[in-house]
Amino acid sequence: MIPNLPLLRLIALASTLCLSVLAVAGESRSYLAHQQSKDSLTIQLNDGEVSLTPVGPSALSLHYRSEGIKQLPSFAIDDKPESSLKAQLRDGEDKLIYQTGSLTAIIHKSPFRIEYLRGSEQILSEERGFFATETMRGFRFALSPEEKLLGGGERVMGMDRRGQRLPLYNRAHYGYTTESNQMYFSLPAVLSSNKYILLFDNSATGTLDLGANEEDILQFEAVAGRTAYIVVAGETYPQLLENYVSTTGKQPLPPRWALGNFASRFGYHSEAEVRATVDKFAEEDFPLDALVLDLYWFGPDIKGHMGNLAWDKEAFPEPEKMMADLKERGINTILVTEPFVLSTSERWQEAVANNALAKNLTGEPKRFDFYFGNTGLIDVFSEDGGDWFWNIYDGLLEQGVAGWWGDLGEPEVHPSDTVHAIGMADEIHNAFGHAWAQLLHERQTAKYPERRPFIMMRAGFAGSQRYGMIPWTGDVAREWGGLQPQVELALSMGLLGFGYTHSDLGGFAGGEKFDRELYIRWLQYGVFQPVYRPHAQEHIASEPVFHDRRTRDILREYVKLRYRLLPYNYTLAFENSQTGMPLMRPLFFENESDLSLLDYKDAYLWGQDFLVAPVVEEDVDEVAVKLPGGTWFDYWTDEQYSGDQAQVEVDLKTIPVLVRAGAIIPTIDDVHNSRDYSSKNLTLDYYAHPSAAKSERYVYEDDGATAQAFEKGKYEKLQFSAENKQQGLAFAFKREGDGYTGMPESRKVNLNIHNWQQVPVQLDISGESLPIFDSEKDFAQASRGAWYNKRKQQLLVKFDWHKEPLNLMLKNQ
Missing domain, CATH: 3.20.20.80 (Glycosidases)
Incomplete structure (x- = not known):
């Protein structure tokens, strides 16, 4: 019971008798009173109460409660919330304003309704909000005209699921192919092109209607369960996702x-x-x-x-x-x-x-x-x-x-x-x-x-x-x-x-x-x-x-x-x-202004620097691949692509794999399995291009087995940067972390610079000159130095990197 509100509590309890009538007849829900605690804001309504609780960066949990409706604990919210989560409340005559991070809830008192802003921009609004009948409970939200909705878990129906009615009941679909609206892993959540995630924290059998019955209404329905939802906002899609997992929990690093x-x-x-x-x-x-x-x-x-x-x-x-x-x-x-x-x-x-x-x-x-x-x-x-x-x-x-x-x-x-x-x-x-x-x-x-x-x-x-x-x-x-x-x-x-x-x-x-x-x-x-x-x-x-x-x-x-x-x-x-x-990222993460990329599912980013398009049809010798902007190199041939689309030739030995201009791709020598992993011999492939004047990348390493190695300091980050300067191309190498068992004390680095047009006149490593060889044979026999492969237009450099920071400078003519 909320202290100091006995009369309002009695009013709220009595009004729950009208709950089903409110839901069916459409009578207005109205505000009675509110109280703010350290952790949440609780509002008494004429048909129950609702609490708003910050649960992550720019994230709020809304929990509606009415007498007679059983509640279950939250399964979605991580039980280790950030201790610094706070919200500010302003009380106006006709509304409350409750803000956490960049997310603001505007709570209209009568008729009661909550809308959500990111900064000053409205991103989501309850239409009826919470509803309940004898056989159903759920929520209704208004959709904006051009809004796209992704998510809902495993479905085969296109990336944008707006206009669909999604069953929420995990069910096997044996032998599925190109269509499935109900599969093994449903999720009662959507990611919107308005850069919010809406998650219904209810595990019961239900349905997520994304404008199927009413084109401008998102409706969640369930036969039982917790009457709660979570709203998460973000300025960008990656930030939105980070805010979401800060709320629902982050995946531990696997072995x-x-x-x-x-x-x-x-x-x-x-x-x-x-x-x-x-x-x-x-x-x-x-x-x-x-x-x-x-x-x-x-x-x-x-x-x-x-x-x-x-x-x-x-x-x-x-x-x-x-x-x-x-x-x-x-x-x-x-x-x-x-x-x-x-x-x-x-x-x-x-x-x-x-x-x-x-x-x-x-x-x-x-x-x-x-x-x-x-x-x-x-x-x-x-x-x-x-x-x-x-x-x-x-x-x-x-x-x-x-x-x-x-x-x-x-x-x-x-x-x-x-x-x-x-x-x-x-x-x-x-x-x-x-x-x-x-x-x-x-x-x-x-x-x-x-x-x-x-x-x-x-x-x-x-x-x-x-x-x-x-x-x-x-x-x-x-x-x-x-x-x-x-x-x-x-x-x-x-x-x-x-x-x-x-x-x-x-x-x-x-x-x-x-x-x-x-x-x-x-x-x-x-x-x-x-x-x-x-x-x-x-x-x-x-x-x-x-x-x-x-x-x-x-x-x-x-x-x-x-x-x-x-x-x-x-x-x-x-x-x-x-x-x-x-690990697999949609192309719209790269170009958020191109809404057509939200629908694109024929290619994806593998991490930051690879763009991959699987070959999914037989007898194909060319694949059309959308590009999110910038310049890309064919991983197999070094051919360059730019613009909105690339036509990539393939044979049975290749699929389209492109690498971003400016990327620094780390690889190791062949191993029998990951137990033999070592970066003692480390190859770095740098893809030089005028459009990528500066690049920064890193490799994270630990022993591959210890839980929470990063939190314990038992790791090493190998940090690399490349910068095109007036006098030439400059690289910097440094290390971070306390190290781990089995960490190499020094590394032999092979730096392959792709798309390089000339032999440098001078090559310095931390102030010391490296030899530049005329022949591949001499280069292969040397422990350090450089050689220019004119046919491939690649400059190959090798050197030792010990614990101290290292700078490498290629001076042009």
């Missing part, structure tokens, strides 16, 4: 091996098959960091064993030794787990005895049938369910498991009459995967605080990224139509915090015979997506090492390129952990 190559299929049936597969990768000279075991690790058949969650010792007689042997080779073991315990499984009675399962309406374990058998569902919202489930995970971690794959966690089957510790199935369905990931992340980090969890799941809720969730796009069809929507899916999820969304490379479902071109194109694209994990039904091998020589030879170079780019990719992962910037 470096998560960026390596995975062996995965449905599935490996035995220890012998696992060992043979790993040997094949080594024999074919393919780097490998992880092996994923699907459901055969706990049973010999697809059906009847789910819930065993213990090794099938006939197929895997020595699992601990197997995993230890893999680890010795630098390969991490990932196990699939599901939240279902079949009544035929070996753990059914144990789960019942430990009160681990969700209940039916009579208080008994809820049982139902689905594809895998008669089952119960672990209640991840209950303390007993969490304790029982975690004890199994903990035992497997002690055996040597390195990561988790949580499957079927929508949950795939979830009867409405299932009773969980905090509510019915339809109230919390969309938060089930979220709570599951939270359970794993919090329990594992509590017991093993130095380890970074790896948690891959296909369903969750807004904010699940703060628990390290790595989503994938589900059981996509193994055909060209399955490849085509993958960029759209990844970009849409990345806009709302899920920067590691990726696909089963090569496609998962179906496919009568091996399509070499499709497979190659999908795995080429995979080099520039967050997780490199080919995965499929086993009648066609998902692993490149089991295909023909031409396929192997092409893809070997791409997998090795993935590893050479580890300095770049790991830095992207670090940036994501700090700011929420996704």
